[in-house]
Amino acid sequence: MSLWSSLYVGTSGLQTSHNALNTVAHNLxxxxxxxxxxxxxxxxxxxxxxxxxxxxxxxYQQSGLGVTYSxxxxxxxxxxxxxxxxxxxxxxxxxxxxxxxxxxEDLLGEMNGEAFQTQLSDxxxxxxxxxxxxxxxxxxxxxxxxxxxxxxxxxxxxDGLSSYQDNxxxxxxxxIEKINEYGKQILELNDQIRKIEMGKIEHANDLxxxxxxxxxxxxxxxxxxxxxxxxxxxxxxxxxxxxxKGGTCYQIGLNIxxxxxxxxxxxxxxxxVLPGSDEFSNGRDMLITTDGVLQVERTNNGVTETxxxxxxxxxxxxxxxxxEVSSELGTDIGGVKSMLxxxxxxxxxxxxxxxxxxxxxxxxxxxxxxxxxxQLIHNTITAVNDVLAEAAGVKNxxxxxxxxxxxxxTNPGGTTTTVPVDLGNNxxxxxxxxxxxxxYLTDEEGIPYQLFTKIAGDGYQRVSLSGVTYTDEExxxxxxxxxxxxxxNEESFDPEEIYTLYSLANxxxxxxxxxxxxLLGFRLSDGSEDIATMEKLKAVFTDEKYTLNPNVLKSxxxxxxxxxxxxxxxxxxxxxxxxxxxxxNTVSATESARDQVHAVSSDEELSNMIKFQSAYNASxxxxxxxxxxxxxxxxxxx
Numbered sequence: 001m002s003l004w005s006s007l008y009v010g011t012s013g014l015q016t017s018h019n020a021l022n023t024v025a026h027n028l029x030x031x032x033x034x035x036x037x038x039x040x041x042x043x044x045x046x047x048x049x050x051x052x053x054x055x056x057x058x059x060y061q062q063s064g065l066g067v068t069y070s071x072x073x074x075x076x077x078x079x080x081x082x083x084x085x086x087x088x089x090x091x092x093x094x095x096x097x098x099x100x101x102x103x104x105e106d107l108l109g110e111m112n113g114e115a116f117q118t119q120l121s122d123x124x125x126x127x128x129x130x131x132x133x134x135x136x137x138x139x140x141x142x143x144x145x146x147x148x149x150x151x152x153x154x155x156x157x158x159d160g161l162s163s164y165q166d167n168x169x170x171x172x173x174x175x176i177e178k179i180n181e182y183g184k185q186i187l188e189l190n191d192q193i194r195k196i197e198m199g200k201i202e203h204a205n206d207l208x209x210x211x212x213x214x215x216x217x218x219x220x221x222x223x224x225x226x227x228x229x230x231x232x233x234x235x236x237x238x239x240x241x242x243x244x245k246g247g248t249c250y251q252i253g254l255n256i257x258x259x260x261x262x263x264x265x266x267x268x269x270x271x272x273v274l275p276g277s278d279e280f281s282n283g284r285d286m287l288i289t290t291d292g293v294l295q296v297e298r299t300n301n302g303v304t305e306t307x308x309x310x311x312x313x314x315x316x317x318x319x320x321x322x323x324e325v326s327s328e329l330g331t332d333i334g335g336v337k338s339m340l341x342x343x344x345x346x347x348x349x350x351x352x353x354x355x356x357x358x359x360x361x362x363x364x365x366x367x368x369x370x371x372x373x374x375q376l377i378h379n380t381i382t383a384v385n386d387v388l389a390e391a392a393g394v395k396n397x398x399x400x401x402x403x404x405x406x407x408x409x410t411n412p413g414g415t416t417t418t419v420p421v422d423l424g425n426n427x428x429x430x431x432x433x434x435x436x437x438x439x440y441l442t443d444e445e446g447i448p449y450q451l452f453t454k455i456a457g458d459g460y461q462r463v464s465l466s467g468v469t470y471t472d473e474e475x476x477x478x479x480x481x482x483x484x485x486x487x488x489n490e491e492s493f494d495p496e497e498i499y500t501l502y503s504l505a506n507x508x509x510x511x512x513x514x515x516x517x518x519l520l521g522f523r524l525s526d527g528s529e530d531i532a533t534m535e536k537l538k539a540v541f542t543d544e545k546y547t548l549n550p551n552v553l554k555s556x557x558x559x560x561x562x563x564x565x566x567x568x569x570x571x572x573x574x575x576x577x578x579x580x581x582x583x584x585n586t587v588s589a590t591e592s593a594r595d596q597v598h599a600v601s602s603d604e605e606l607s608n609m610i611k612f613q614s615a616y617n618a619s620x621x622x623x624x625x626x627x628x629x630x631x632x633x634x635x636x637x638x
Contacts, residue, residue, distance in 0.1 A: 093337065130537070397426070
């Protein structure tokens with residue numbers, strides 16, 4: 001090897017050690033940077049110069065030109081990355097569920113001294129006091145007042161549940177916007193990384209760190225799968241559908257329900273545009289529709305046109321919320337799905353349970369509690385009203401032949417109209433004595449007093465019956481006298497028809513009784529106190545005939561029902577918290593294992609620094625020796 005070649009060897013050592021020291025410094029500087037992956041230097045031989053070739057020799061005589069800084073690579077474990085992202089998504093799913101149940105506990109007030117049970121107990125106490133002196137205006141007034149406070153507090157709890165629903169709904173919108181933004185960033189980073197690494201000279205490791213950090217954050221929100229192509233582009237799928245692919249980010253759209261205002265994420269590329277829709281491009285902005293209709297305005301030749309695009313979203317929904325939530329099935333991953341499940345798709349009421357559609361609300365934390373809580377209030381107010389109705393003379397009839405039944409409706413001008421009525425199988429009626437309609441516990445028109453009345457809709461409607469037969473308790477067919485009756489308005493079990501329900505959204509205290517509680521009276525025609533009705537009112541709170549939901553077989557009283565509701569919420573919160581804590585431990589263990597691979601170790605980097613610094617010094621000394629030899633030769637030859 002010539003002395004000039006030796007200078008190349010020394011120079012390459014200096015350059016390589018210098019670059020390696022820069023890498024070490026870069027690692028140490030970013031040791032605490034979120035998402036940073038430690039970088040490792042790879043060195044290789046430079047080209048060799050062939051001095052001679054001989055067939056008899058084992059190998060050619062070659063002289064090397066030193067070392068080169070061939071590569072700086074990231075140290076990551078693909079499988080630990082996938083496991084971490086999957087487990088962090090599952091952890092976020094149960095964290096949302098746990099936080100929702102804790103919020104419900106706060107709304108019920110059991111932990112902060114403002115328990116709803118206090119109002120329930122006060123109403124029960126007022127009935128007990130009323131039974132001691134039913135004709136006292138004081139006890140009657142107390143009953144009405146406590147009933148009003150009971151309903152006010154109940155509506156406050158339900159409104160709190162609804163407000164939290166709205167809060168989750170807003171979070172869904174914000175998280176979907178964040179997901180779309182992540183998609184755009186991944187697309188941009190793909191482009192930047194590809195441009196830098198296209199020449200195979202530079203490595204965009206810091207940009208890859210940013211992209212990996214985005215994938216970490218994205219995995220908490222939704223269930224993702226991803227892969228990298230030969231050009232270094234990352235492709236991402238959400239819930240099995242393409243999100244980032246090639247040069248496109250398929251943004252998630254939002255559909256707004258015009259009734260509830262709830263957002264539903266959908267894939268615009270999978271939504272079918274219905275015939276008759278206007279054609280226009282929505283660009284790359286997030287698509288927001290209302291009830292599946294996108295409406296925009298544009299100016300065409302100075303004229304403003306309204307364009308409508310109607311979508312069929314049935315096959316375009318991002319999340320399938322009808323599947324059972326299970327770790328085995330992989331359906332418990334992602335915070336956004338958990339928010340959608342917790343929020344539900346409408347304001348739930350007791351009709352969701354009584355109407356046989358409980359399965360539709362059972363997986364939603366908030367809708368389940370809303371329905372069960374509303375059922376508690378419904379059971380209480382209708383049971384009290386039923387006792388008063390029975391005392392007033394309302395009877396239940398099992399209709400055998402509906403005959404002719406019409407509703408008599410009074411118009412604003414004083415005229416009346418008749419509308420056919422379907423009596424159904426069971427109907428509650430009280431005959432109207434037109435000469436003397438006022439009876440015990442009824443108003444001047446003969447309508448039975450209700451302590452709790454509907455805000456919209458009447459509790460009773462006037463009907464005219466003719467030829468109606470019913471089956472009595474012995475199974476005999478009897479005929480109802482033809483004439484006018486007050487008929488109790490049976491509520492529909494359709495949750496969307498809220499104005500037909502005795503639900504929290506549609507119930508108030510009877511305004512007549514609020515102004516004059518003494519209208520109740522509770523004194524019979526013979527002057528005696530109505531003790532029988534008092535006993536029935538007390539039985540409303542003591543009879544064990546209520547169940548929390550169709551999946552619960554245990555029958556409880558009104559007070560027991562509320563205790564079971566609170567216990568269910570507390571137990572569910574405990575279970576979800578336990579699952580969340582286990583998931584956090586799993587995530588922490590996985591993250592720790594991942595950090596051992598790609599996190600920066602100060603001790604290791606300092607060791608590398610000493611190694612590369614020593615190599616730098618050795619190369620420097622080597623060059624000095626060669627320099628001295630050259631100088632000696634030149635001096636001697638001169």
